[in-house]
Amino acid sequence: MARLFPTLSSQFIIFLCFFFILVSAENDESFVKSLDKKKHLGLKKEKLSHFKFYWHDIVAGSKPTAVRVVPPTSNSTTAFGLISMIDDPLTMGPEMSSKMVGRAQGFYAAASQQEVGLLMAMNFAFMEGKYNGSTITILGRNTVFSTVREMPVIGGSGLFRFARGYVQARTHRFDPGSGDAVVEYNCYVLHY
Ligand SMILES: *[C@@H]1O[C@H](CO)[C@@H](O)[C@H](O)[C@H]1NC(C)=O
Ligand SMILES: *[C@@H]1O[C@H](CO)[C@@H](O)[C@H](O)[C@H]1NC(C)=O
Numbered sequence: 775m776a777r778l779f780p781t782l783s784s785q786f787i788i789f790l791c792f793f794f795i796l797v798s799a800e801n802d803e804s805f806v807k808s809l810d811k812k813k814h815l816g817l818k819k820e821k822l823s824h825f826k827f828y829w830h831d832i833v834a835g836s837k838p839t840a841v842r843v844v845p846p847t848s849n850s851t852t853a854f855g856l857i858s859m860i861d862d863p864l865t866m867g868p869e870m871s872s873k874m875v876g877r878a879q880g881f882y883a884a885a886s887q888q889e890v891g892l893l894m895a896m897n898f899a900f901m902e903g904k905y906n907g908s909t910i911t912i913l914g915r916n917t918v919f920s921t922v923r924e925m926p927v928i929g930g931s932g933l934f935r936f937a938r939g940y941v942q943a944r945t946h947r948f949d950p951g952s953g954d955a956v957v958e959y960n961c962y963v964l965h966y
Pocket of ligand 2: 903
């Protein structure tokens, strides 16, 4: 009896070990798996693309592309508190009549009490060629009266999965009377 007991207990310990290995393997599998990026997602070499287009922010007239949804706080000289939703055309050239390559959809909000500084949150929804249906997401700070404003590309979809990069915005035309603006965007994006 004294000799049988150690044999049984060591078998039991081995059984327990197998049981826990099986259970933990199953748990790992159902929650997270490591994948080969080339084999599973067809991701090959990361490349750098430069896109250049013009962003049209039309606030006046009967067909605005930017609509104020929250007014600024009273007394603010920097429009602090203002929020506008945008669905702004992106065109190849600076004229509205040039070819449209996509739309910038999202909002901007006046987030500075010291100067006109916008928080921009927008998706570039492309419509041109193979990029049709793919998006690039921008989230950044836009001090609209600066010559060049840089904002991060924080991600993307479709051909822009795993995207990272930045944009540089330069005002091409601004009508102080109406508030309409045309802004040149240069977008540098790393993607697969
Ligand atoms: C705006 O200015 C007026 C007069 O100076 C002041 O009474 C009021 O509290 C200010 N409002 C805000 C929101 O700061
Ligand atoms: C982009 O894709 C949409 C939906 O698939 C399609 O209706 C549209 O015609 C396409 N546009 C261009 C310019 O290819």
